[in-house]
Amino acid sequence: MANIKSSAKRVLLTQKAAAKNKAAKSLMKTNIKKFTAAASGSDRAAAESAYKVAVKTVDHAATKGLIHKNKAARKKSALTLKLNSMESR
Numbered sequence: 001m002a003n004i005k006s007s008a009k010r011v012l013l014t015q016k017a018a019a020k021n022k023a024a025k026s027l028m029k030t031n032i033k034k035f036t037a038a039a040s041g042s043d044r045a046a047a048e049s050a051y052k053v054a055v056k057t058v059d060h061a062a063t064k065g066l067i068h069k070n071k072a073a074r075k076k077s078a079l080t081l082k083l084n085s086m087e088s089r
Contacts, residue, residue, distance in 0.1 A: 025066050028057040032075070039082050051083050 002008040035050040055076050062072035 021064075021066055024057075024061060024064065028054075028061045028066070031057045032079070035079060036082070039086060044086055047083060047086060051079060054079055 002011055031050070031054040035047065035054040038047040038050040041047070058067075058072050058075050058079075061067045062069050067075075
């Protein structure tokens with residue numbers, strides 16, 4: 001443990017921020033998996049609603065700096081392609 005009061009506080013704040021970031025990233029991954037599961041089914045309405053939630057969480061992660069903006073764009077593009085491919089089936 002740190003001997004200096006300010007560095008001890010920094011350690012606690014860093015742990016708190018890391019936990020928050022991990023939770024947000026986990027939520028993003030979960031929402032992407034939910035969309036993938038919905039897209040593999042035949043219900044387009046469920047897939048569209050899951051798509052909106054997934055894209056929103058990806059955007060939020062990019063805004064907060066959890067993932068790079070190009071990675072967010074790549075993920076959203078892949079989700080959109082998967083959603084659009086449902087029409088052709």
